[in-house]
Amino acid sequence: MCLAIPGKVESISGSDQLSRVGKVNFGGILKEVSLAYVPEVKVGDYVIVHVGFALSRLDEAEAHKVFDYFKEMEGLGELKEGGT
Amino acid sequence: MSNNSAKDFAPVCPVPIQQYPHVLLAHGGGGKLMHQLIGKVFLTAFRNPILETQHDAATVELTGKQIAFTTDSYVVQPLFFPGGDIGSMAVHGTVNDLAMAGARPLYLSAAFIIEEGLPMETLWKIAISMQKAAVSCGVQIITGDTKVVDKGKGDGLFINTAGIGVVEHSLKITPQNVRPGDAVLVSGDLGRHGMAIMAVREGLQFESAIESDSAPVHKIVLELLKAGIEIHCLRDLTRGGLASALNEIAEASRVQIEVVEKAVPVREDVHAACEMLGLDPLHVACEGRFIVFVAAKDAERAVQIMRGHDTGAGATTIGKVIESSSPMVSLKSAIGASRILDMPSGEQLPRIC
Amino acid sequence: MKYLDEYRDADLAQKIAREIHRITTRAWNIMEVCGGQTHAIVKFGIDELLPKQITLIHGPGCPVCVTSIELIDKALEIAAKPNVIFASFGDMLRVPGSTTDLLSVKARGGDVRMVYSPLDAVKLAKENPKKEVVFFGVGFETTAPATAMAIYQAEHEGLKNFSMLISHVLVPPAMEALLSSPNCRVQGFLAAGHVCTVMGYEEYFPIAAKYRVPIVVTGFEPLDILQGVLMVVQQLESDRAEVENQYVRSVHREGNRSAQELIQKVFKVVPRKWRGLGEIPQSGLGVREPYAAFDAEKKFGLADHRVEESSECLSGLVLQGQIKPHECPAFGTRCIPEHPLGAPMVSSEGACAAYYLYRRHVPTESAKTT
Numbered sequence: 001m002c003l004a005i006p007g008k009v010e011s012i013s014g015s016d017q018l019s020r021v022g023k024v025n026f027g028g029i030l031k032e033v034s035l036a037y038v039p040e041v042k043v044g045d046y047v048i049v050h051v052g053f054a055l056s057r058l059d060e061a062e063a064h065k066v067f068d069y070f071k072e073m074e075g076l077g078e079l080k081e082g083g084t
Numbered sequence: 085m086s087n088n089s090a091k092d093f094a095p096v097c098p099v100p101i102q103q104y105p106h107v108l109l110a111h112g113g114g115g116k117l118m119h120q121l122i123g124k125v126f127l128t129a130f131r132n133p134i135l136e137t138q139h140d141a142a143t144v145e146l147t148g149k150q151i152a153f154t155t156d157s158y159v160v161q162p163l164f165f166p167g168g169d170i171g172s173m174a175v176h177g178t179v180n181d182l183a184m185a186g187a188r189p190l191y192l193s194a195a196f197i198i199e200e201g202l203p204m205e206t207l208w209k210i211a212i213s214m215q216k217a218a219v220s221c222g223v224q225i226i227t228g229d230t231k232v233v234d235k236g237k238g239d240g241l242f243i244n245t246a247g248i249g250v251v252e253h254s255l256k257i258t259p260q261n262v263r264p265g266d267a268v269l270v271s272g273d274l275g276r277h278g279m280a281i282m283a284v285r286e287g288l289q290f291e292s293a294i295e296s297d298s299a300p301v302h303k304i305v306l307e308l309l310k311a312g313i314e315i316h317c318l319r320d321l322t323r324g325g326l327a328s329a330l331n332e333i334a335e336a337s338r339v340q341i342e343v344v345e346k347a348v349p350v351r352e353d354v355h356a357a358c359e360m361l362g363l364d365p366l367h368v369a370c371e372g373r374f375i376v377f378v379a380a381k382d383a384e385r386a387v388q389i390m391r392g393h394d395t396g397a398g399a400t401t402i403g404k405v406i407e408s409s410s411p412m413v414s415l416k417s418a419i420g421a422s423r424i425l426d427m428p429s430g431e432q433l434p435r436i437c
Numbered sequence: 438m439k440y441l442d443e444y445r446d447a448d449l450a451q452k453i454a455r456e457i458h459r460i461t462t463r464a465w466n467i468m469e470v471c472g473g474q475t476h477a478i479v480k481f482g483i484d485e486l487l488p489k490q491i492t493l494i495h496g497p498g499c500p501v502c503v504t505s506i507e508l509i510d511k512a513l514e515i516a517a518k519p520n521v522i523f524a525s526f527g528d529m530l531r532v533p534g535s536t537t538d539l540l541s542v543k544a545r546g547g548d549v550r551m552v553y554s555p556l557d558a559v560k561l562a563k564e565n566p567k568k569e570v571v572f573f574g575v576g577f578e579t580t581a582p583a584t585a586m587a588i589y590q591a592e593h594e595g596l597k598n599f600s601m602l603i604s605h606v607l608v609p610p611a612m613e614a615l616l617s618s619p620n621c622r623v624q625g626f627l628a629a630g631h632v633c634t635v636m637g638y639e640e641y642f643p644i645a646a647k648y649r650v651p652i653v654v655t656g657f658e659p660l661d662i663l664q665g666v667l668m669v670v671q672q673l674e675s676d677r678a679e680v681e682n683q684y685v686r687s688v689h690r691e692g693n694r695s696a697q698e699l700i701q702k703v704f705k706v707v708p709r710k711w712r713g714l715g716e717i718p719q720s721g722l723g724v725r726e727p728y729a730a731f732d733a734e735k736k737f738g739l740a741d742h743r744v745e746e747s748s749e750c751l752s753g754l755v756l757q758g759q760i761k762p763h764e765c766p767a768f769g770t771r772c773i774p775e776h777p778l779g780a781p782m783v784s785s786e787g788a789c790a791a792y793y794l795y796r797r798h799v800p801t802e803s804a805k806t807t
């Protein structure tokens with residue numbers, strides 16, 4: 001549920017997984033976010049953040065797939081019109 | 085009219101700080117200490133001959149078709165924020181209220197309710213800031229009042245300013261003059277003031293700080309009037325933001341105002357701060373922004389004139405007034421569907437969930 | 438790619454909407470579970486782009502709205518105590534209990550503070566060793582990793598003056614409760630994208646199979662919701678009842694393992710009473726024994742009490758999707774955000790509040806797809 005928004009990891013600090021924090025950039029705002037739950041995240045990655053915690057790493061490849069699907073849909077529509 | 089430039093004022097507090105580093109109850113008592121405070125802080129900061137008559141009331145001569153008169157109180161916390169402070173805000177705010185009547189602002193009063201214990205240095209800084217603002221607006225602070233309340237009863241400082249200006253045009257600038265076909269223009273991007281305050285309060289850090297947009301807008305308004313723009317209504321955007329102002333006018337003039345969401349300018353970092361705190365930028369307070377309803381034929385020219393000023397650089401058309409049986413403000417959303425843009429209810433609480 | 442504006446593109450929205458129009462042959466009722474999705478739908482007017490045959494039913498996905506009135510009363514009792522700093526997310530502050538709300542307690546001198554994260558409350562406890570700091574832990578599974586971490590950290594640092602009033606609720610049991618009701622009209626679900634970011638979506642397979650309903654894990658931006666609806670309709674039109682994932686950029690089938698581990702460590706599943714829905718077994722989270730010292734209900738030893746809900750408030754029916762907010766007789770008159778009868782009118786993600794804000798009048802112009 002709830003307000004979780006995407007941001008870009010600009011820097012990371014902290015020694016062990018649970019205390020790992022990052023400075024995350026949300027459209028110009030920098031906020032310190034706990035990265036305890038996303039050990040695989042590196043600087044430059046985008047994360048989804050909810051109440052000060054990053055919950056997942058945004059998968060750019062997957063995100064692009066969605067837009068490819070939309071483009072495909074357009075092709076499908078045209079084909080159907082041509083066929084009738 | 086005083087033409088002192090801002091750099092004439094040295095930022096050194098003239099009240100002997102070693103003796104009175106903080107404002108005491110006695111400073112509001114009517115006796116020696118109060119006179120010292122007024123003399124050393126306010127008279128020194130607001131230097132002008134009318135104020136120096138130190139009479140119960142200031143008298144001035146005014147010419148013009150009508151007098152515009154307004155008052156506002158300022159209770160902002162924190163007292164200092166990126167882009168301004170309670171003092172500069174008070175001056176700009178009152179100047180802008182006068183501008184919304186199309187008046188040329190002339191004189192201000194300033195009443196201070198000081199909480200016992202406020203650092204004298206803070207009071208001095210605010211007084212200087214007010215004078216700086218007054219000078220840049222071309223107004224003088226010519227009368228005032230000082231009270232001190234017990235510690236715990238005053239939240240630092242409250243300021244009330246009242247202002248007089250002269251109306252030198254013959255337009256009827258009121259909500260009742262708004263009519264179907266009018267274009268709705270805004271003077272710049274929204275939400276900076278509210279988010280600048282929220283950021284300080286919530287401890288949000290920015291790459292480059294969001295600064296309050298507190299600024300005077302009377303010069304733009306006067307130029308619009310001089311250029312013969314057919315202005316039907318003006319309204320400055322303060323608490324409640326764009327949504328409040330539009331709803332007030334829709335209600336008062338019994339029209340429907342249609343706004344295009346994509347056309348409303350909001351800076352990226354303000355938008356991000358709003359997303360983060362769950363606030364709607366259309367409901368967030370501004371301080372140096374206004375909307376103007378003009379005859380459709382003058383819209384483009386008006387936008388060009390506004391953009392010629394620093395504080396109007398982001399001016400743009402955001403909507404229009406349409407014929408309707410029920411007064412309301414409707415918004416065409418980014419994806420093309422329509423909804424109501426309502427008054428915000430009560431204080432905006434950041435949500436998470 | 439910045440992951441926000443791209444998902445609000447008007448042309449793409451129209452395109453997906455046209456496709457939904459093309460394939461819809463019958464009436465379908467689809468429920469979006471999450472309050473954040475409800476809010477987006479109403480704010481962007483997404484339902485206006487859909488064919489008339491599709492009805493979006495707003496689900497109970499507002500944890501603020503479903504927090505039991507008894508728990509709110511307990512929160513109010515704790516917040517009013519001297520020497521307590523009561524910290525809460527912003528949304529809870531105006532939700533009415535039996536007689537008052539947190540903001541009013543604050544106005545009368547209670548130390549009630551709004552925080553952005555549960556870790557802020559832990560910080561308050563460290564900075565105010567002589568005070569008792571209590572955090573109102575409200576939220577679905579999305580928020581549990583944060584509250585779990587706060588308790589875990591507090592325990593790790595040996596804090597004696599920190600505790601949490603827990604009101605965590607779980608989505609799958611609520612969906613089952615809705616589906617097993619004889620009045621249930623829901624034929625397909627948009628599952629909550631951020632809940633599933635944490636928990637994954639394994640739990641939904643048995644539900645889809647048992648009740649024969651398509652379940653599509655969906656995000657929160659207009660394009661996400663439109664695509665989610667499209668995927669549900671595609672399933673419904675072809676008589677399928679599967680679990681699919683629209684929100685692929687954030688959700689994986691197994692969810693976030695490390696978050697789930699810490700939730701398991703600190704919390705256990707308990708029965709919970711949902712405001713407006715009644716008690717649902719195994720539908721909430723409670724604090725495990727090793728962390729009992731951080732359970733505010735135990736620490737403050739507050740007595741349980743039963744509360745009769747105002748019969749005028751129909752939030753239960755709204756939360757179940759039985760009625761729309763504007764169909765409630767009190768809507769917009771005796772129940773408005775300034776004086777709400779129930780939680781969905783207060784919480785900015787409550788369906789009633791969303792309708793009040795954006796839908797009080799019917800707009801004269803609305804976008805229609807051809």
